[in-house]
Amino acid sequence: MSARTLATAVAPILRVNGLKKYFQVARGSLHAVDDVSFDIDKGKTLGMVGESGCGKSTTGRLLVRLHEATAGSIVYDGSEVTKASDREMKALRTRMQMIFQDPYSSINPRHTVATIIGEPLKIHKKVANSQEYEDRVHQLMATVGLADRLYDAYPHELDGGRRQRIGIARALALDPEFIVCDEPVSALDVSIQAQILNLLMDLQDKLGLTYLFITHDLSVVKHISDDIVIMYMGQIVERGPTEELFAKPIHPYGRALLSAIPIPKLNARKERIILKSEVSSPINPKPGCRFAPRCIHAQPECSVADPALRELGPGRFVACRLAEQFI
Amino acid sequence: MEKILEIRDLAVNYYSDRKVVRAINGLSLDMTAGKVLGLVGETGAGKTTLALSTLNMIRAPQGRIMAGTVRFAGKDVFTMTKHELRDMRGKDVAMIFQDPMTALNPVLSVGEQIAETVLKHEKLGKEDAWKKAEAMLETVGIPAERAKEYPHQFSGGMKQRVVIALALACNPKLLLADEPTTALDVTIQAQVLDLMRKLIRDNGTSVLFITHSLGLVAENCDEVATMYAGEIVEYGSIDQVFGKALHPYTQGLFGSLPDLSESTNRLKPIPGLMPDPTALPEGCYFSPRCPHVMDICLKKHPTDVDLGGHRVKCHLFGAAGDGAGAAGAVGAANSASAANDAGRIA
Numbered sequence: 001m002s003a004r005t006l007a008t009a010v011a012p013i014l015r016v017n018g019l020k021k022y023f024q025v026a027r028g029s030l031h032a033v034d035d036v037s038f039d040i041d042k043g044k045t046l047g048m049v050g051e052s053g054c055g056k057s058t059t060g061r062l063l064v065r066l067h068e069a070t071a072g073s074i075v076y077d078g079s080e081v082t083k084a085s086d087r088e089m090k091a092l093r094t095r096m097q098m099i100f101q102d103p104y105s106s107i108n109p110r111h112t113v114a115t116i117i118g119e120p121l122k123i124h125k126k127v128a129n130s131q132e133y134e135d136r137v138h139q140l141m142a143t144v145g146l147a148d149r150l151y152d153a154y155p156h157e158l159d160g161g162r163r164q165r166i167g168i169a170r171a172l173a174l175d176p177e178f179i180v181c182d183e184p185v186s187a188l189d190v191s192i193q194a195q196i197l198n199l200l201m202d203l204q205d206k207l208g209l210t211y212l213f214i215t216h217d218l219s220v221v222k223h224i225s226d227d228i229v230i231m232y233m234g235q236i237v238e239r240g241p242t243e244e245l246f247a248k249p250i251h252p253y254g255r256a257l258l259s260a261i262p263i264p265k266l267n268a269r270k271e272r273i274i275l276k277s278e279v280s281s282p283i284n285p286k287p288g289c290r291f292a293p294r295c296i297h298a299q300p301e302c303s304v305a306d307p308a309l310r311e312l313g314p315g316r317f318v319a320c321r322l323a324e325q326f327i
Numbered sequence: 328m329e330k331i332l333e334i335r336d337l338a339v340n341y342y343s344d345r346k347v348v349r350a351i352n353g354l355s356l357d358m359t360a361g362k363v364l365g366l367v368g369e370t371g372a373g374k375t376t377l378a379l380s381t382l383n384m385i386r387a388p389q390g391r392i393m394a395g396t397v398r399f400a401g402k403d404v405f406t407m408t409k410h411e412l413r414d415m416r417g418k419d420v421a422m423i424f425q426d427p428m429t430a431l432n433p434v435l436s437v438g439e440q441i442a443e444t445v446l447k448h449e450k451l452g453k454e455d456a457w458k459k460a461e462a463m464l465e466t467v468g469i470p471a472e473r474a475k476e477y478p479h480q481f482s483g484g485m486k487q488r489v490v491i492a493l494a495l496a497c498n499p500k501l502l503l504a505d506e507p508t509t510a511l512d513v514t515i516q517a518q519v520l521d522l523m524r525k526l527i528r529d530n531g532t533s534v535l536f537i538t539h540s541l542g543l544v545a546e547n548c549d550e551v552a553t554m555y556a557g558e559i560v561e562y563g564s565i566d567q568v569f570g571k572a573l574h575p576y577t578q579g580l581f582g583s584l585p586d587l588s589e590s591t592n593r594l595k596p597i598p599g600l601m602p603d604p605t606a607l608p609e610g611c612y613f614s615p616r617c618p619h620v621m622d623i624c625l626k627k628h629p630t631d632v633d634l635g636g637h638r639v640k641c642h643l644f645g646a647a648g649d650g651a652g653a654a655g656a657v658g659a660a661n662s663a664s665a666a667n668d669a670g671r672i673a
Contacts, residue, residue, distance in 0.1 A: 051512035051513065051514065051515075052483075052512055159600055161600070189369040189370050189539065189601075190369065190539060190580060190583045190584060191369060191579060191583045191596050191597040192596070192600075193583065193596075194582075194583035194584075194595070194596030195596040197585070198593055198594055198596060201592075201593070216512065216513065218513065218587075219542075219584065219585040219587050220585055222585060222587060223585030223594070224585075246587070256514055257513065257514060259517075260513045260514050260516065260517040261513065261542070261587060262540060262542030262543045262546050263542050263545065263546070263587060263588075264540075264541035264542040264544070264545050264569070264584055265545060265588075266545065266565065266566060266569045266570060268545065268588075272517055272521070274517055274518055274521050275517075275518065278482050278485070278515065279482075
């Protein structure tokens, strides 16, 4: 095992229990996140994967309270995030930060690089004077690999990779412990994507950060995560340690999803599970397994009640009534 | 083997306020009939400009074809009349765009859009054209009764199927697929590609498959070309390129990808960025980012070296080639021997 895994102590810093987020829309109630529970250990990375609309970004936003939860609890290092007062939340935000997918729209185009990175320092009064402020901004820029000459540059002068580095520097400004990374490399080219992934992993080693890493890119999530949850229509269908889950996915959706990854190697093509039809509507969902309409193994009883997320082995959770027959 | 597409020394520029963007720089590429050629490269490499040139669709006054020829089935695309072009586009050569929403007309039903293409290119009456549209939708797995629906009533994956039905409606000889599944989720991507493969095989269509994903190339293509700064820097069969990538840029692309089959702690990204197309570096365009850069790379632009059908544009192989682009052209003796050494190692 690498130094990466050894250096970290095991204790959940974040506990999520029964988390729900329903949005009221014209046609009814959209169940974006529907009873999701998971823990993240300090210093670890939990990868959250799933396809468009599965609720992964909503979950990330709920954790740092950019959305208000409909039900459930989020306990961060002993504090209940969903019930925190504005003042408590402001204090919590210095410890929990977020990096967004789109470096083009998540930073203010009228501000300079330094202003964007330094803004949290001013809001939270972390610096005493302008000299300290400048020093800290320079230091943050160095940490994420932004050249000093870009201090007064504007975002439009920079490429996507550098803009994402600004987003990362801003997230690091308050010395957080936990960062929600919402598709941080999806908008970047592969050669740049690798630079940013390496940076995020180096920062974790150096600063002992805990990540929730949200992505639809399965090769990326495997590379960076210690544990993985797979979401489907607002629910967790499978969860487990990365190596085990990739070696042997159990849930029918997990298996189809992993089999669909294109592999850049000769003759690597494995048997692909092609799913029928597409994701059904998350508005007023019918009871029962959400995946049942697309599942080749579905039985009549699958559409009766929601399948529970059951522990089938140490740390291996699967929400499927028929899970045993796929092991 | 019959060539469906022959591109020779193509150069395309875009002009904006006092700046000249050199999008394609003396590019040559052949496509064998009935094969699927993967064109890989990152944002700004010129992949889409190349596809648009093939249809003679570079828009003036910003875009200008500076040099070169594109021959489709032996005919020069740039000298075709308007009428000939209209016949070719949509019938002999069809294109699938990355974003299915912008490729479809939002105020026409999907059936009407397919029927329109069929009416224009085939000798069919309105009723037969509509029947053909319904049949095409069925082929891509959309029930015929949905032909009267509008694009917004379909999901992303379904819309891309409509676009595929539209592109294949007139049995094109050449299909230009520009990132056809980039906007789709991975399980839907698997569905759509499965379908495309089937249709391509059944019709013997030649395909230019533009993508940034080496995984998709490995699974869908017969040949592959790597594009960098408006040039093809490497070309070969899938076995050749995926067996042993020769160009440092192609190698860098492979190194940047997380490997699913083994655990690596660090990726090996390509340092730096794509060159500014308004100020391309002298010599080899990749030289500022290349880990193997030599003196000659900064001075002289490399030419293609053919190693048994596997072509690479790189000085590392300059002296190892057997004829064209060989050591004779290299001025300084010391850099020639350096290239020679490197060539032998490789």
